[in-house]
Structures are given as structure tokens and as C-alpha cells.
Amino acid sequence: MPGLEVLGILLLGGLAWLWYDSLRAREAAIRAAREICAAEGLMLLDDTVSISGLKPVREENGRLALQRAYDFEFSDTGNNRLKGGMVLRGHRLVLLNVGLRDEPTVRTLH
Numbered sequence: 001m002p003g004l005e006v007l008g009i010l011l012l013g014g015l016a017w018l019w020y021d022s023l024r025a026r027e028a029a030i031r032a033a034r035e036i037c038a039a040e041g042l043m044l045l046d047d048t049v050s051i052s053g054l055k056p057v058r059e060e061n062g063r064l065a066l067q068r069a070y071d072f073e074f075s076d077t078g079n080n081r082l083k084g085g086m087v088l089r090g091h092r093l094v095l096l097n098v099g100l101r102d103e104p105t106v107r108t109l110h
Contacts, residue, residue, distance in 0.1 A: 021066070026051070028091040029070045033084070036096060037074050045073040045081060057089060065090045074098070 029049045037044040053069035067089045073081050087095035 025066070025068050025088055025091050029068070029086060029088055032086060032093045033072045036098065040098065042074045042076050042098070043078060045075055048072070052085070059089060
């Protein structure tokens with residue numbers, strides 16, 4: 001098999017892995033947003049999150065991982081839309097930002 005075909009197959013395999021891993025991370029982010037909103041008495045609007053950033057980072061043990069930032073909207077009264085955000089390293093939540101009105105609340109989870 002020529003080298004270009006092997007490179008093409010490896011590239012397609014890498015893209016398939018990135019797509020599958022991103023779907024799993026998105027599901028973890030949606031689950032975390034639901035749990036957080038339920039714990040705080042908030043409503044997660046549209047029942048979804050949207051990715052706002054993706055970059056490679058090193059974990060505490062030195063391994064390479066993908067860090068994804070997600071945005072979501074929630075409501076505390078049912079008549080408004082407020083923005084929140086979270087950061088996942090791999091599939092683990094490491095930062096949460098749920099800002100209510102003018103007082104943003106940032107929680108770092110380790």
C-alpha cells in the first residue's frame with residue numbers, strides 16, 4: 001500500500017476518533033449542566049450545550065488531553081435567559097461558571 005493511502009486511512013481514523021470523543025464529552029457536559037441546574041434550582045434552557053473552545057492541554061499526571069469549553073443558557077425565573085459556561089478536561093468537569101444577574105459565580109473543581 002502506498003504511503004499516501006496509509007496516511008489517508010490514519011487521518012480518517014483520527015477524525016473518527018475525534019468525532020466520537022467529542023460526542024461523549026458533549027454528553028458529559030449536558031449531564032453536568034442538568035445536574036448543576038437541578039441542584040441550584042435553575043432551568044437548563046434548550047436542554048443542550050454548545051462548544052466554544054477546544055485545545056490540547058496536559059493533565060496533572062502529564063498526559064495529553066483535550067480541553068473543551070462549553071456554553072449553555074439557563075433561567076432562574078422562567079422569564080429570562082442567563083449564560084453559563086463550563087470547561088471539561090477530557091470528560092471531567094474542571095471549571096463551572098454560573099453567573100446570576102451581575103454576580104458571576106465561578107467554581108473550580110479538582
